[in-house]
Amino acid sequence: MLKEPTPETAPIVNKRVSDPLPVQIMLIGMMVLFFIGFIFLPLGLVFAQAFQKGLAFYLESITESYAIEAVKLTLTTVAIVVPLNAFFGVTAAWAITKFNFAGKAALKTLLDLPFAVSPVIAGLIFVLLVGSRTPFGSWLGEHGIKIIFSTPGIVIATLFVTFPFVVRELIPLMEAQGRDEEEAALTLGARGWQIFGKITLPNISWGLLYGMILCGARSIGEFGAVSVVSGHIRGQTNTIPLHVEILYSEYNFAASFAVASILVFLALLTVTLKVAMEKQFQKNSFHH
């Protein structure tokens, strides 16, 4: 908005106090070794295992009807979870960053709560709330509504697990941006939704998208919570990760890793998008 800032200047003096070359090489070597053991070998293994019975088997494994059903269920879950949590994230971040009120710190801590909860417990709480053996769950059952061991259960468990992702991206961003622009718009006569649509939303769009990508990635991959509430009914309540697990436990390793390779592609895509968006972030933050 003001003048373009100069790009970060290269260090004028290149000879900084740094570690001697042998130390550098040794430390880089140790790091690369760690990456080989913990990142590259597992990634390589997925593809090696996935293609061990050839390309035809690979394609068959990922296009077989149960796999397709699992992909559909996962996509359905993502399509419901991400917009709901994104909408909440924006609303909560608006309330928290644009106003002063007592108990703000406590509220922020509560928003992070799902991160401190084991995925298995995240599933358990919904079984306790709406499972068929609970009063509320049996009442729902009498009215023909089934939540646990069906799609709604998977959706709410995923909602819980991915609850903080968008809001915790937005709060620091909106706190840094402050309220001056919105307040200026207000004094110029803009109404609430105009302020939000024309000022706040464009300002936070990258952060919002970033949070949604993280939320989406976790929704696709969530295993523990979904595993508790799903009931593992093939073709009905199996998400992609659960399908991977079932194939694996049946010793159908090639098919299991073939389906897992879809998830690896998505994870690599997420990481790539993250890097691309962080660059955008940095560009954007120059303007503020």
Place this chain on the structure above:
Amino acid sequence: MKLFHTKRRNILPGFGLSMGYTVFYLSAIVIVPLSMIFFNTVPMGWEPFVHAVTAPRVLASYRLSFSTAFFAAVFDALAGLLTAWVLVRYRFPGKQFLDALVDLPFALPTAVAGICFATLYSPVGWLGETLTKWNITIINSATGIVIALVFIGFPFVVRTIQPVLEEVEQEIEEAAHCLGATRWQTFKRILLPHLFPALLTGSTLAFARGIGEYGSVIFIAGNLPMKTEIAPLMIMSKLDQFDYAGASAVALVLLLISFSMLLILNAIQEWQQKEYR
């Protein structure tokens, strides 16, 4: 609002609506469901509760979850510090690529990580085959669990240290150098104390995550009773037997521990902010 001293007046519209929805959604998705753990444990009464959470198998699972998460966090602290240091300080080809891959454990579904490590370290796996020859068993052992948890917790440490390390003014190091300190002395006396709060935060995050982790662990752990059953798995198996009260009791203890970790973390961060203000 007059009761509380506010620095600025709230003039923007939409507080009631946005706050109302925030509280409603937070309650519906998080607070009410989480409170079910409490409501299912209380009717048990004290003695059955204690009995449930101190059963030998449950105690063994807590012990296992804690010790493995602890060792993984310590390993992550070392590997994470090394990685952050190399990524921030050195220049070498492929650096950005490795930097991006640090986030892979965040993005990769835990179940995929689980089957990968279980296969890598199986007696016929790429690494397991050699290790078996040396009489080292990783699969179905606590070591296997630690390996899975190291993978899961690694990005937490790197991503907390990186920004702090980037902000360290190199002039301080140059000053130390001029005053005759060796690189190691500079690192030990100046950099490490500066990085320590971040290191502690990162490894606490990794530790907390490790205690509750399920997907990446169960495949490599083998889930042998008393030996390699983690605490979340105990909840799972109680749930399978429809022992809802027992499952909530085990979960309650785990939750209380996780929440205290969260509080400790907040304290560390406050201390960190005071230190460098």
